[in-house]
Amino acid sequence: VPHSPRDQDAGTCKKTTVAILGGGIAGIAAAQALANASVHDFAILEYRDTIGGRAWHKPFGKDKDGKPYIIEMGANWVQGLGNPGGPQNPIWSLAQKYQLKTQYSDYDNISTYNEHGYKDYSHLLSEYDDAYDIANAKAGEILLNNLQDQSAQSGLALAGWNPKKHDMEAQAVDWWKWDFEDNFTPLESSLVYGCAGDNLTVNGFSDHDNFVLDQRGFNTIIKGMASEFMKENDPRLHLNTEVTEIQYSKDGVTIHNKDGSCVSAAYAICTFSLGVLQNDAVKFTPSLPEWKQTAIQKFTMGTYTKIFMQFNETFWPKNTQYFLYADPAMRGWYPVFQSLSMPEFFPDSNILFVTVTNELAWRAERQSDEETKQEIMAVLRKMFPDQQIPEPTAFLYPRWSTEPWSYGSYSNWPPATTLEMHENLRANAGRLWFAGEATSPTYFGFLHGAWFEGRDAGQNIAAIMQNRCVNVESDKLRECGPRKHWETLHGTTPLADYSALTGWMADSFLNTNSE
Template sequence: MRFITHPFPIAAVGWCILAAPAEVTATRRGDNNTIECRRATVAILGAGVAGITAAQTLANASVSDFLIVERNDYIGGRVVHTHFGQKPDGTPYTVELGANWVQGLGSESGPENPIWTLARKHKINNTASNYESILNYDKDGAADFDDLVAAFDEAYAIAEQDSGYVLTDNLQDTSMRAALSLAGWKPKDDMHAQALEWWNWDWETAWSPEQSGFLFGIAGYNLTFYQFSDQNNFVWDQRGFNTFVAGEASEFLEANDSRLLLKTVVTEISYDSGGVIVHFEGGGCIEAEYAIATFSLGVLQNDVVRFDPPLPRWKREAIEQLQMGTYTKIFLQFNETFWDKDTQFLLYADNKTRGYYPVWQSLSAPGFIEESNIIFVTVVDTQSHRIEKQSDEETEAEVMAVLRTMFPDKNIPKPLHFMYPRWSTEKWAYGSYSNWPVGMTLERHQNMRSNVDRLWFAGEATSAQYFGFLHGAWFEGHDVGMRIAGLLGQGGNVSQCDSNSTFGCGRMVNYTDLHGTTFPEEYNVQNGWSKSSFLTYGHGG
């Protein structure tokens, strides 16, 4: 990834493919203007985990006539790293700007997370996160608010059980804030409790409990950490985490493969029941039988790509309702590790602002990039949007003030190196990953997933089970690849598919009309609605 708004180079992956010149053929659009298009059976838009997995799935199903279009100059999408700081020999370290963990590994008796399978296959260096290796801080320096841990855990356990009733009894959903409050967790003005809650919720979802749906907020977490395992392994591989994505691509793409078009910007997608035409910035296009758009939710919400015809309302409603979170890591390198070398995490409770530079991670801790003297702090949501709009100098001043508050007895020097990405303003991402908001239903999310004619969608945001997770992108890419292979007659007999099949079942269901739980006759005085709903909306006499 090249962060255009930030002057730091992206480290090259260990293996790269450059695009060869495309062979073109003439085609004609509806406006009778002749343009030059390259033809393909499937156009895959994006070379992140979803796009590469979809392409690999098609290749494994003997569908090799595809083209992969990628805006950036590398494979991996939001799995991206950069050079940062300096080693004793003068060379830089590698740090991850985007995805950084394998979350939920797998167990001997259960399934294995496919990202963990691929990480082991490509020998990605990683270390287990130990969430008990943590020190607490507040405005007075070192602090002790471990007594709050048991209280939060107890409330969360109650909420977790309540979410099971919401699911099995088809009860009305609510917000995570309401669920925690009902379970007895009410941090209010207790800033220690607010920091602990941020550690347990916002840090994962990139949104606050008020803005997060209860049922799927719990279910999404459980489906990963109960199905696979409760382990989170942090990747610090100096080749970069996206080594596994590029490594998988190398198994079906050759060097200089003309099926990969890097540094190619999609501006418009024309589609109907007969096929898809993908238009590029500066001219050129692809005419395909099918297309798979793996754009981030942020790209779809910000109208970066024009759709012709416009996507139907049922699709646009789903896109606009799902949330795109921003997760910003701020890196600092010092001439020494002045914090505890054996501790992985530091939690700071600001006395005024919730989520103000709260979670710090040491890369100097045992098992990580030892002796690097690198530490980074994470902010999300409104704090991400705030700091990503201000200068590095302003943010560095704020960060250093927090560090000096945490360590009042230390003489902390200016960092040797300082850097952070600006995900919320990056035009090919507009955020980090998705979150399930209050009011989103499974049916409306299915509309987010569903194809429109021969235009398909895949990515972490389209995964109902694993939204926000890297393995969600893998599962969705695999699913759509299998479905299209089936439609092309390469993935099994589509006519034999039924609603219980997992992959390869052709087009997806969508819901053009989604109704609420309140019927028209329930708009009455008994329910506090004394006016006719027809009069309210101007239909009465």
């Protein structure tokens, strides 16, 4: 146990104006916003030896020349690119700026399987889509009229998609259409905010998702952002620095690190994941107020696990991107395989990966690689009964729920969440601000959500310090300043509360559904 840094008082700590806790995309976007507002005195404290956070890659397998491929453990898609003339996803703008290698993901290029091999149940995919459209309209109605939220499962059931517990093909479709994106089941997800999140990205930007294949890693765009306002080896970036305690008040913030060092700042922006906050990985002094603790525990952090395999041949159909598997006994049992061996991806790489979420992901995390591999091999042998399937030559998966700098993959809104509850997740506690994927009400779970939130926190703090908290953005009458929180939560949220001040960055959801 390292010696407690609490005996050091703020007077001996390194001083900075804004301490940015975490060097993921939210932290870097916050620093960039500060730099753009001429606040150059900041310090970024990052646990790992690199920036990028959950945009995290690793070398895997090998190509024909024996060189490993770079594959993404975390974020893998630019989701919702943008239409010509319409707003563009900032992640897509960055991807273009830094020439990130990506490839369109064709979710319609999917074949369906069960335990006896190929079986066409693709009609269920369109049945789901039809019901989703109805449920989505209903979600809009609930939001607009400030009615009570429900689970996505009940919304879908009322709209005509009600997969029976024993209909494993329908369950597989249900998983692919909902869990594959949201990480949680429809029963565990809010209808209103699940649909809103999807709409704001799909309608606000576009329904195109591009898969990142760049051999520099997805975090190239985050490094690119950082290079615009920081030099190589910039002394303001403190890598390998684990924050263990955050002391905050209305006057300032002092941060203590595991190595005994400390930083005192006028403001801090905590961008740690919801998982880090939920797991008490960092001590807050004083304890966070009850309204904040309640918000932290109210939202959910999921685990989304991609399990990568390389073989010495491509034994699966060469022109298919996705393979959906309906297990006879368990929903979500190695349900979706994705081929990276196609010409547009990693040609002839013989790489396939399968995704599992939550219960099944946690189970896989507790198993040895070998146990998981054998389970997957059994599934593949059922899916392709006529093939001789070799053992993989490389096999790799992350264990997100035990990574001490993340404790899970990304957040979700459970049923019956309200925007007010989320305002409390987002609100500052004195001089301590919060930003990141989970604090975005509109784009939670996405890189762009984290980007918007980091930028917003940085802009707000700069504006507060510079006394410009009236009409900071000339195009919109946007105020800034400390964020509102609710000591007492109400059951629902009036429409007027959906504004830029609460982080509701776009209004396409409201427009779409009021048409």
